[in-house]
Amino acid sequence: MSKSFLEVDGLSKVYPxxxxxxxxxxxxxxxxxxxxxxxCIIGHSGCGKSTILNVLAGLDEASAGxxxxxxxEVKGPGLERGVVFxxxxxxxxxxxxxxxxxxxxxxxPKWSKEKVKVHSERYLKMVGLDHALNRKPSQLSGGMRQxxxxxRAFATxxxxxxxxxxxxxxxxLTRGVIQDELVKIWEETRQTVFMxxxxxxxxxxxxxxIFLMSNGPxxxxxxxxxxxxHHPRARATIFxxxxxxxxxxxxxxxxxxxxxxxxxxxDGSPKVVELAKGVTQSTPASAESETESETAARAVxx
Amino acid sequence: xxxxxxxxxxxxxxxxxxxxxxxxxATQPPEADAAMTEYERLMGGADQESRVPPPSxxxxxxxxxxxxxxxxxxANDKGIGIQLAYSVYRVLxxxxxxxxxxxxxxxxxxxxPLMYKALNPYIQVLRPISPLAWMPLALFIIQxxxxxxxxxxxxxxxxxxxxxxAFGVANVRQDWVNVARTHELSPIKTALTVILPAAAPxxxxxxxxxxxxxxxxxxxxxxxxxxxxxxxxxxxxxxxLDLASVIFSILMIGVVGMLLDxxxxxxxxxxxxxx
Ligand SMILES: Nc1ncnc2c1ncn2[C@@H]1O[C@H](COP(=O)(O)OP(=O)(O)OP(=O)(O)O)[C@@H](O)[C@H]1O
Ligand SMILES: [Mg+2]
Numbered sequence: 001m002s003k004s005f006l007e008v009d010g011l012s013k014v015y016p017x018x019x020x021x022x023x024x025x026x027x028x029x030x031x032x033x034x035x036x037x038x039x040c041i042i043g044h045s046g047c048g049k050s051t052i053l054n055v056l057a058g059l060d061e062a063s064a065g066x067x068x069x070x071x072x073e074v075k076g077p078g079l080e081r082g083v084v085f086x087x088x089x090x091x092x093x094x095x096x097x098x099x100x101x102x103x104x105x106x107x108x109p110k111w112s113k114e115k116v117k118v119h120s121e122r123y124l125k126m127v128g129l130d131h132a133l134n135r136k137p138s139q140l141s142g143g144m145r146q147x148x149x150x151x152r153a154f155a156t157x158x159x160x161x162x163x164x165x166x167x168x169x170x171x172x173l174t175r176g177v178i179q180d181e182l183v184k185i186w187e188e189t190r191q192t193v194f195m196x197x198x199x200x201x202x203x204x205x206x207x208x209x210i211f212l213m214s215n216g217p218x219x220x221x222x223x224x225x226x227x228x229x230h231h232p233r234a235r236a237t238i239f240x241x242x243x244x245x246x247x248x249x250x251x252x253x254x255x256x257x258x259x260x261x262x263x264x265x266x267d268g269s270p271k272v273v274e275l276a277k278g279v280t281q282s283t284p285a286s287a288e289s290e291t292e293s294e295t296a297a298r299a300v301x302x
Numbered sequence: 303x304x305x306x307x308x309x310x311x312x313x314x315x316x317x318x319x320x321x322x323x324x325x326x327x328a329t330q331p332p333e334a335d336a337a338m339t340e341y342e343r344l345m346g347g348a349d350q351e352s353r354v355p356p357p358s359x360x361x362x363x364x365x366x367x368x369x370x371x372x373x374x375x376x377a378n379d380k381g382i383g384i385q386l387a388y389s390v391y392r393v394l395x396x397x398x399x400x401x402x403x404x405x406x407x408x409x410x411x412x413x414x415p416l417m418y419k420a421l422n423p424y425i426q427v428l429r430p431i432s433p434l435a436w437m438p439l440a441l442f443i444i445q446x447x448x449x450x451x452x453x454x455x456x457x458x459x460x461x462x463x464x465x466x467x468a469f470g471v472a473n474v475r476q477d478w479v480n481v482a483r484t485h486e487l488s489p490i491k492t493a494l495t496v497i498l499p500a501a502a503p504x505x506x507x508x509x510x511x512x513x514x515x516x517x518x519x520x521x522x523x524x525x526x527x528x529x530x531x532x533x534x535x536x537x538x539x540x541x542x543l544d545l546a547s548v549i550f551s552i553l554m555i556g557v558v559g560m561l562l563d564x565x566x567x568x569x570x571x572x573x574x575x576x577x
Pocket of ligand 1 (some may be wrong): 015016025043044045046047048049050051052216
């Protein structure tokens with residue numbers, strides 16, 4: 001069997017529960033990512049998504065299991081893995097441009113100043129911020145800050161991009177605009193991306209596959225849903241695709257009705273769901289009415 | 303309607319005039335009455351010496367002193383500029399030495415909980431000691447009054463800088479440290495390009511407190527060790543019963559202290575950032 005680009009094997013995280021016992025947040029997390037894939041992970045709050053992402057980033061340590069990227073075990077953070085944090089994490093004393101220059105210099109220490117600057121400006125332009133190069137983060141709106149943060153991550157061209165709810169703090173309008181930008185950049189660069197989101201529509205718009213996580217404690221990645229919508233996608237037209245609604249209904253049903261009890265395959269890998277060909281394993285409860293699933297989707301988005 | 307600044311300035315000036323006026327009236331020399339003997343009149347009035355000089359006299363003296371601040375006519379007669387320069391030199395020397403120790407050690411304590419726990423007891427014991435209490439020991443060990451005064455400045459300005467540096471460094475947002483980690487910055491680079499700028503406002507606050515304390519302490523220290531400096535000058539003029547000079551030098555101490563604070567305030571503005 002050929003090795004995947006990223007292999008996550010048997011991750012678990014245990015915290016003391018504060019009463020002398022132990023709390024297993026998630027256990028036996030197994031999945032693999034291929035090069036160039038865009039994968040979103042969805043699950044209820046507190047199931048451990050951020051923890052998994054931080055383990056992949058090398059910022060946190062798992063209690064058990066390991067992560068192998070390109071055949072090498074991930075131990076600690078590294079430039080080959082870029083992270084976009086939910087709260088942007090820009091350095092507030094640096095301008096937008098210099099925040100990116102900082103990252104690009106770290107990535108390619110031998111580059112000339114001029115080359116670093118040109119490269120950094122190019123990525124700021126990609127997110128439509130060429131007019132705000134010299135502004136400090138405090139002089140930018142939340143949406144603009146997140147754009148800088150995304151530009152910083154893409155500018156270093158990491159082999160794996162990790163995004164933790166990058167649009168969680170943005171209003172719906174701004175979120176839509178930046179989602180479009182992210183789609184555009186991704187079509188251009190085809191980076192491998194692993195992203196956390198609470199937004200079902202966002203996940204469908206962006207992902208090749210969507211991981212569904214069951215509720216904690218002892219959360220698992222139960223299913224992996226293939227999104228069968230061809231690229232390039234656009235927010236304005238994706239609604240017209242029948243696969244879109246099918247996928248959406250499936251995700252909402254999982255989150256509302258099945259996330260408490262869902263389990264992965266016996267070997268611990270997520271059940272593969274291909275809606276276009278019919279579901280290989282479990283089927284969603286199709287009796288659910290449209291209005292109910294709409295309300296649920298909104299609740300999940302909130 | 304004049305702007306707030308203009309109105310404030312007008313009010314300030316009126317307060318000054320009012321205060322100076324009251325002071326002037328309260329310190330008029332008594333009428334040279336007939337009861338005064340020829341001898342007394344010759345001596346300029348019997349109670350002349352115990353009288354607080356009126357502002358006009360202080361201003362006259364200030365004018366004379368400030369028009370030639372750097373004259374040097376022997377050990378006990380130097381211009382106010384020279385005396386202030388001695389004091390500023392001592393303060394800056396002691397202060398810079400304190401900085402050279404406090405910043406690196408503060409960094410160390412801030413980064414390492416182990417070092418913090420190990421060094422904290424000593425800091426807590428040494429910090430509340432009045433800087434002047436060190437003076438006899440300093441004089442005995444160093445055997446030099448000038449260096450002892452500098453040492454006292456060193457010891458009093460080190461604590462606020464040390465503690466603020468440690469606090470600032472320890473409380474740098476984890477997110478920013480994570481940014482450094484995900485970009486594989488070396489520890490030195492992380493310290494210089496992320497932690498230092500992040501903690502700089504807190505560090506500068508400590509440095510500003512320190513310079514204020516140092517300037518307070520130098521006057522007392524120089525009164526003790528004597529020789530030169532503004533503290534010695536005040537004490538010397540008091541011994542000469544030249545109260546106009548005493549008042550004038552008090553004002554100059556205030557002015558220089560304010561300038562030192564202003565300089566640090568400017569530096570603080572430079573490193574400030576908004577989140
Ligand atoms: N230091 C800690 N000690 C104990 N429990 C912790 C600690 N840090 C996190 N947890 C627990 O780990 C679980 C997973 O946290 P995590 O932040 O990964 O969740 P999440 O899925 O990202 O949630 P959200 O969607 O709200 O961001 C939570 O239930 C939390 O209570
Ligand atoms: Mg999270």
